[in-house]
Each structure stands twice: as C-alpha cells, then as structure tokens.
Amino acid sequence: MYRYTYDEIADKYIDTIYRLALSRTKSHSYAEDITQDVFVKLMSANKKFDSEEHLKAWLLRVTINLTKDLFASSWYKKTSELDEDVSYTPEEKSDLYYAVMKLPQKYRTVIHLHYYEGYSVDEIAGITIATPGTVKSQLHRARQMIKDLMEEGEVVGG
C-alpha cells in the first residue's frame, strides 16, 4: 500500500497535471481549473493506491476525464474559440511546441503522455481507455502531422 500525504502529492504532481490539462485544453485558465478539480477529487475520493505509479496514472486519468467533461459542457462549446490562449506564453516556445498545439486534441494527449511523461503505448492505452492499436495509430499520425506542419512552415509561434 502506497502511503502519501496530500501535500506531497500536490508538490510532486501539480505540474504534471497542469501540463497535461494545458496540452488537452490549450488554455491556461481551463488548465488551472482542471488541476484544482483533480485535487479536489483526490481529496474527496480518499482512495488507496498500490504504488506511486498507480497514483500518478490515476491522477492523469482523472485529468483526462475532467477535460472530457469540460469539452462536453455547453459553456466550453460556446467559448472554446476565445479561450485558446496558448499562443500567449510568457516565454518563447519552439516551433515544435506550436506544431503540437495545432494537432487535434486526441493526438496532443498521446504525444504528451508518450514523449513527455514517458508512457508506453500499452500504458497510454490503459490511461485513455483505448486499445494499444488505436494509441499506436494516433501516435503515428500525430508524428506525421507534426512533420508535415513543420516542413510546410505553417507553424506560427508567438
């Protein structure tokens, strides 16, 4: 049984959650709301975890579910065009970052989990509740789209 304290989890995983939320929503404000909601869920669930990896996977899974809820909300559907504010970042980002942000949401998720969090295809399939084949296909298409975007010079940063 993995023992943890709430503060430890908050310190260690708040950025991880925030980044995944930002990758999926492309909005800092939405990412903050989602991050906060994830920790509220953690607190209210009072869940026991087998390991730290189990805990991290649960946090990422909750993050994905909350963003799905957000995407399904009528509020998001009405205002999503205005809230895509990833173009405004305090620091200059590479073309790769902007190319990834131009990908569809489902591709951004697998790219982030695979290349940033280091999850394998099977692990991503477990977190996103998808088949490994689907995840593998999404990764392949995402890479191809990024390559195309960067070669065509359609990435507009800043």
Place this chain on the structure above:
Amino acid sequence: MEDKEFIAQYKKDFDSIGASDELKNTVKNLKPQKPRRVVTPFKAAIGTVAAAVMIFAAVHDYSFEKDTSGVISETVVFTQLPEAQFEIVEKKDVPKPQKATPKPQKASVVIVTPEPVKTVAPQPEATQPEATEAENDGIAVMAIEGNGPSPRNGGSEYIPPSVEMWTIEEYYTYLGTNVSQKIAGSYTGAQTLEFEVGADGVPLDDTAVLNFAMNNGATVRITVSKLVLFDASLSGTVTEAGNGYNAYKVSGGVYYNVYATNTTKDGVTDLINNL
C-alpha cells in the same frame, strides 16, 4: 526530426510550463469537503415519523414536559356499578340431597355466592332503616322479601355464605322438582347481577338483570323481578317466587341465590343460579 531530438525539444518546451504559485497555494489550501450525508430509507422513515409526531403534538397542543405518561388525549368515563365478588369453593360438607333417582352425571352447576357483606350489627326490629354498611360498600343487596334475618332487615346474626358445587341433577333432586322438565341447556362462567342503584348506592327496587354466558358463547340477559333471601330456618324450602325464577336456599345460611328459568332466548330454558 529524430525521436530523441523531438523528445528533447518537447520536454524543453514543457518543462518551462508549470502551475502558477497562486494555483499551488490554492491547491494546498484545499480543505476536505464534508462527507456527503447518506440518507438511507430507514433514516428517511424515522425522520418522517418524528416529524409526524411533532406535527401531531403541535396540532393537539401537547406538551412533552407535562407528566402525562405518554397520553396525548383521552376521555375517561367512569361508570360505577355495584361490585360483586365471587369465590368458588369445592363442595365439602354439604348435606347431599335425597337422591330419589339415579344420579346422572352430566353438566355441573357452579353455585357462586357473593362475598359477605360487612356484618351489620343486629337490629332489633325489621323496620329499621336500610343498613348503611352495604350501601357504603357499594355492594347491592336486594330488598328482602320473605322471612328471616338479613343484613338489610336487621338479622341478629349474619352467617357468611358458602359456596357449593352441585351437579344440576343433585340440585334438582334437592329441590324435589322434575329434573327432566327443568334442565334444558346450561350456562358457563360466572354471572353478574346488575342493579339500578340510587345516588346513595342503594338499589332502587328489587329488579335486577342477570347476565350469564351460554355454552354456545352467547350472552343472555334476564330481568329478574324479585329476589328472595332465605335463612337457615327455611332449610330445604324452595319458593316459587314468580315467573322465570325460583329462589332457594342451600344449607347453612343466607344466600342470594336465585334460580331462574330463561324463557327469553329462543324458548330455551336455561338454568341460572349463583348470583
């Protein structure tokens, strides 16, 4: 772009992204929410009942602080009736009646006499006013018709009644009457005698109502217009006291015993004794 180069660049871009300090503080200061109250059907039912009780109490102006022993409202009507106390004693030294005929063993009759009325000091004359002891006791004592002393007419000595258990056949043999003509049906249980009494507890007249239960469970009421009291000097005497009843005496004292035939219930003749 190679995978390694892609990963390095992607990580570099996202490493610089993180939650703001404000968000971190907010998350750290989150407080556990109160556990959601689970309302089970049982709790809901208890709550409903409690609410109903409170509403009922409020409507009826019931105070829980009063010492009402849980009685919310009640109407009590007290009806004071003459109280007769009976006791049943196995037959012992009772002179057996003359057995003129073979003794058929069938139904039995329980002869019950009331508890003795308080002994009244003997009055010299039968014209003395009504005895007050019996009145005070609330025990109805009928006016005496006939002979002999009694608590009501100033008897010199009051002999407490005794109880004997005779069979019907024995009883009728004792009476010297034709058993076959008299016995038809029988009764069960004890009888009560209701008198109409005045405010002073004294019966207004010598009319009473007999209540007794038949074997079939039916309750029969007979109005007895006269009751006869005998004393020891009339031992063995049977007086036909009127339509529907006989008065008799068994050995050893004064009885209020009445034997009545009931002709009011479907023509069935029932034997009533033991008042």
